[in-house]
Amino acid sequence: MPEPELTLELPDGSELSLDQGATGADAAAAIGAGLARAALAVKVDGxxxxxxxxxxxxxxxxxxxxxxxxxxxLVRHDAAHVLAEAVLELWPKAKISIGPPISDGFYYDIEFPDGEAPGPDDLAPIEEAMAAHIKADEPFERRELPAAEASELFRAQDQDYKVELIDDLVSDEGTETVSLYRNGEFEDLCRGPHGPSTGRIGAFKLTSLAGAYWRGDENRQMLTRVYGTAFHSKQDLKEHLRRIEEAKTRDHRRLGPELDLFSFREESPGMPFWLPNGTTLLRLIEGEVRQQLRSRGYAEIKTPQVLDEELWHRSGHWDNYRENMYFVEAAERESGGERRRFALKPMNCPGACLVYSSGRHSYRELPLRMAEFGLVSRYEREGVLHGLLRVRAFTQDDAHVYCTLEQVTDEVDSICEAIDELYARFGFDDVRVELSTRPEKSIGTDEEWERAEGSLREALERQGREFDLSPGEGTFYGPKIDFHITDALGRSWQCGTCQLDFQMPERFELSYTGADNADHRPVMLHRALLGSMERFAGILIEHHAGRFPLWLAPVQAIVLPVADRHNDYARRVAAELEAAGARSRVDERSESVGRKIRDAELSRAPFMLVVGDNEEGEGAVSVRSHEEGDLGAVPVAEFARSIAERVA
RNA sequence: GCCCGCCUAGCUCAACUGGCAGAGCACUUCACUUGUAAUGAAGAGGUUCCCGGUUCGAGUCCGGGGGCGGGCUCCA
Incomplete structure (x- = not known):
C-alpha cells in the first residue's frame, strides 16, 4: 500500500505529490535543490x-x-527582530513594542530606561551587534502558546507592551493561541512569517531615530522609534541610499533659496517669502489655471482676508475648525464700545457665499461658477510644518459652483476634465482618484450625506474612471473627490479636490428663483485644481530638480557679454527677447566668461547667450543650452522666434 | 503639542578638556577686459538665536524660551 499523498498545484499549473506531513521546505526540495537553497518562505493559496x-x-x-x-x-521583518535582539542585549531593561516592515525599510518602537535613550551616535554599536547576529546565522524558530501562557511569559520579562498586545488580541479578537519566533537568545511575539535564518538578511542599515507614541496615541507613552532598512544585496542598499541622496539634492527647501525662488524667515514660521523668480513661477502656474477658468465658464472674484467672527459661527467653522484658525482684533474699540473680533479666513467658501447672496439669482444663471485665488491662513501645529508642502498660509486655486443637484454630474465631469488637461500641461499624466465619505465630526443629516455621496460616485462611474474609496475621510460639510499625481521620484501628492456641499447653502440661506417663480436652494461644489499654488510650486521644483522646462523657467535666457564694452549690445538683445515674450536678464559683472557661464549654469537657466565682438558685428548671439551645451551662433531675431515657438 | 538632533558673518562650516571668535563663498573697492563651469588683490561684515544661571572667565556647562531638521500605527 502506498503512503497517503498530498498534492499541490504549482504556479506553472503542474502538480506536485508529496508525503503527508511534508513542509514548505520539503516541497521546495522536491522541485529542485537550487530552489530549496534560495527559498525564503512559501505561499500557500496566496x-x-x-x-x-x-x-x-x-x-x-x-x-x-x-x-x-x-x-x-520578509527580510525587513527579520531585520526588525534582529534589531530588537541587539537592543535588548545592549539595554537589557529596554521594553520592546512593535517592529513591522514598512514601505522602504522597517522600524522597532522601544521604551528605553530613563535617561538611556540612544542618540544618533548609538546607532553604530547597535548595527555592530546586529551584524554579529546576522553572521551567526541564527535560525528563526516558531512555536505556539496559549495566550495566557504567553502573556505570563512576557510579564515575567517585564515586557509590558507585549503583555498589552496579547491581552488586546484576546479581548478584541478572541485569540486563543499566539505564535512566538525565536532567533538566538531572543524570542518575540510575532504573527510571522519569517525567513529561515538571520543570515538571509543580505544588507541592512539603521537610518534614523524618532519619537513615536505607543499605538499612535498622543496621550500615551512616547517610545523611541529606531528606523532601518534592509535589502537582499549590498548593491540594492547602496542604490537605495543613492536615491535618498538624489532626493536631498532635489529638496525644494534647499533649491528654493539656491535658485532665489523663496525663503523662510523666523519672523513668520510656515509662511514663505516669495522672491522675484519664485513669484514669476507662481504667476506662470496661475496663468495655466486661468486658461481653464476662461474655457470653462468661470468668473473670477476676490473676497476679504479678514471676516467677522460671527460669520464663522454661521458657516460651522467655529464648531469644526476653530483650532486651526487665527483670530484678530482691531486696536481701537468700535462705537459700540466692543472690540470687534475677526478671523483670518482658513477657507474661501463663506466669503464666496456672501458674494452669491449679495444679489438675486435666477435658475437661468445656473450653474454659476465663481473662482478665487484666495489666500487662506490655517494654524498648523509647530512640528508638522514642512517647507512649502505644509504651511500656515497658502493660495488656493479655489472655485465654487452653485447649481442644482441634477447639474452636479456634468459639473464634476468638467472639473475632472480640467484637472486632466492642467496636470498634463505640467507633465503629470497618471492621476489617481479617491472618493472620501462622511467623517465622524460632520454636519448634516444621513439622508443628505447619502445623496451627496451618491451623486459624486455616479459622476465618477459615468466617466468610467477608476477610483479608490476612503471611508470617513470627507470634510465636515460634505463628501469629496481627491486627485493625486505621481512625481519623477515616484512619490504621490494630493492636489486637486472636488467637494459637494449641501450645508453651506443652507446655513447662508442661498436661493435662486426657479421657472415656477418660487425660491429654491442651490447645491454648492467646492473645487481646487492644484490645491495650494505654493505647494504645487514646491512639487514642481522637486519633480524637475530645479531644471524647469523652458516655458516655466523664471529666467529663460541669461545674456553674457564677453567684455564690458558688450554690455550695451547685451541689453539690446535682452530687450528684443523681452519684446518677443521671453524672460531674460544680463550678467553685467566684470567677470570672465567662464565665471559667468558657471553661475548661469548653477542658476539652471535653460539658455545662455554669449555676446562679444563677433556677435555684435552680425546681430547674433552664441547659444549655449543647459541641456545640450554650445549650439553656435544664430541671429537674435531667429533665437527670439525659436523661444516663442518652443513655449507656445 | 511630544521625542531625538541642530542653531557661530548673507551662505557653508571651523574654534582640543571652559581661556583674545576664524576660513571659503557671497558682498564692497581697485586692477584686469576676459570666448563656453570659479582672474587677482584689498576691505567691510558678529549681541556665537533670545533670556537667566554657574564661573576669575561661557560659542562651549545648567535652566527656560524661539526657530529649523527627522519623526509621532504602513499596528503581534
Whole structure:
C-alpha cells in the first residue's frame, strides 16, 4: 500500500505529490535543490507562510525567493527582530513594542530606561551587534502558546507592551493561541512569517531615530522609534541610499533659496517669502489655471482676508475648525464700545457665499461658477510644518459652483476634465482618484450625506474612471473627490479636490428663483485644481530638480557679454527677447566668461547667450543650452522666434 | 503639542578638556577686459538665536524660551 499523498498545484499549473506531513521546505526540495537553497518562505493559496509550516493537500503552492515581491518585507521583518535582539542585549531593561516592515525599510518602537535613550551616535554599536547576529546565522524558530501562557511569559520579562498586545488580541479578537519566533537568545511575539535564518538578511542599515507614541496615541507613552532598512544585496542598499541622496539634492527647501525662488524667515514660521523668480513661477502656474477658468465658464472674484467672527459661527467653522484658525482684533474699540473680533479666513467658501447672496439669482444663471485665488491662513501645529508642502498660509486655486443637484454630474465631469488637461500641461499624466465619505465630526443629516455621496460616485462611474474609496475621510460639510499625481521620484501628492456641499447653502440661506417663480436652494461644489499654488510650486521644483522646462523657467535666457564694452549690445538683445515674450536678464559683472557661464549654469537657466565682438558685428548671439551645451551662433531675431515657438 | 538632533558673518562650516571668535563663498573697492563651469588683490561684515544661571572667565556647562531638521500605527 502506498503512503497517503498530498498534492499541490504549482504556479506553472503542474502538480506536485508529496508525503503527508511534508513542509514548505520539503516541497521546495522536491522541485529542485537550487530552489530549496534560495527559498525564503512559501505561499500557500496566496498566503505567506514559513518554510517549516506543514502543507495541506490541494493548495496552490509557490516558493518565495528573493526575487518575489513579498521577499523584501520578509527580510525587513527579520531585520526588525534582529534589531530588537541587539537592543535588548545592549539595554537589557529596554521594553520592546512593535517592529513591522514598512514601505522602504522597517522600524522597532522601544521604551528605553530613563535617561538611556540612544542618540544618533548609538546607532553604530547597535548595527555592530546586529551584524554579529546576522553572521551567526541564527535560525528563526516558531512555536505556539496559549495566550495566557504567553502573556505570563512576557510579564515575567517585564515586557509590558507585549503583555498589552496579547491581552488586546484576546479581548478584541478572541485569540486563543499566539505564535512566538525565536532567533538566538531572543524570542518575540510575532504573527510571522519569517525567513529561515538571520543570515538571509543580505544588507541592512539603521537610518534614523524618532519619537513615536505607543499605538499612535498622543496621550500615551512616547517610545523611541529606531528606523532601518534592509535589502537582499549590498548593491540594492547602496542604490537605495543613492536615491535618498538624489532626493536631498532635489529638496525644494534647499533649491528654493539656491535658485532665489523663496525663503523662510523666523519672523513668520510656515509662511514663505516669495522672491522675484519664485513669484514669476507662481504667476506662470496661475496663468495655466486661468486658461481653464476662461474655457470653462468661470468668473473670477476676490473676497476679504479678514471676516467677522460671527460669520464663522454661521458657516460651522467655529464648531469644526476653530483650532486651526487665527483670530484678530482691531486696536481701537468700535462705537459700540466692543472690540470687534475677526478671523483670518482658513477657507474661501463663506466669503464666496456672501458674494452669491449679495444679489438675486435666477435658475437661468445656473450653474454659476465663481473662482478665487484666495489666500487662506490655517494654524498648523509647530512640528508638522514642512517647507512649502505644509504651511500656515497658502493660495488656493479655489472655485465654487452653485447649481442644482441634477447639474452636479456634468459639473464634476468638467472639473475632472480640467484637472486632466492642467496636470498634463505640467507633465503629470497618471492621476489617481479617491472618493472620501462622511467623517465622524460632520454636519448634516444621513439622508443628505447619502445623496451627496451618491451623486459624486455616479459622476465618477459615468466617466468610467477608476477610483479608490476612503471611508470617513470627507470634510465636515460634505463628501469629496481627491486627485493625486505621481512625481519623477515616484512619490504621490494630493492636489486637486472636488467637494459637494449641501450645508453651506443652507446655513447662508442661498436661493435662486426657479421657472415656477418660487425660491429654491442651490447645491454648492467646492473645487481646487492644484490645491495650494505654493505647494504645487514646491512639487514642481522637486519633480524637475530645479531644471524647469523652458516655458516655466523664471529666467529663460541669461545674456553674457564677453567684455564690458558688450554690455550695451547685451541689453539690446535682452530687450528684443523681452519684446518677443521671453524672460531674460544680463550678467553685467566684470567677470570672465567662464565665471559667468558657471553661475548661469548653477542658476539652471535653460539658455545662455554669449555676446562679444563677433556677435555684435552680425546681430547674433552664441547659444549655449543647459541641456545640450554650445549650439553656435544664430541671429537674435531667429533665437527670439525659436523661444516663442518652443513655449507656445 | 511630544521625542531625538541642530542653531557661530548673507551662505557653508571651523574654534582640543571652559581661556583674545576664524576660513571659503557671497558682498564692497581697485586692477584686469576676459570666448563656453570659479582672474587677482584689498576691505567691510558678529549681541556665537533670545533670556537667566554657574564661573576669575561661557560659542562651549545648567535652566527656560524661539526657530529649523527627522519623526509621532504602513499596528503581534
Amino acid at each position: 498566503e505567506l507562510r514559513d518554510l517549516g509550516s506543514p502543507l495541506r493537500g490541494g493548495a496552490k503552492f509557490e516558493v518565495v525567493t528573493k526575487d518575489s515581491p513579498e521577499a523584501l518585507d
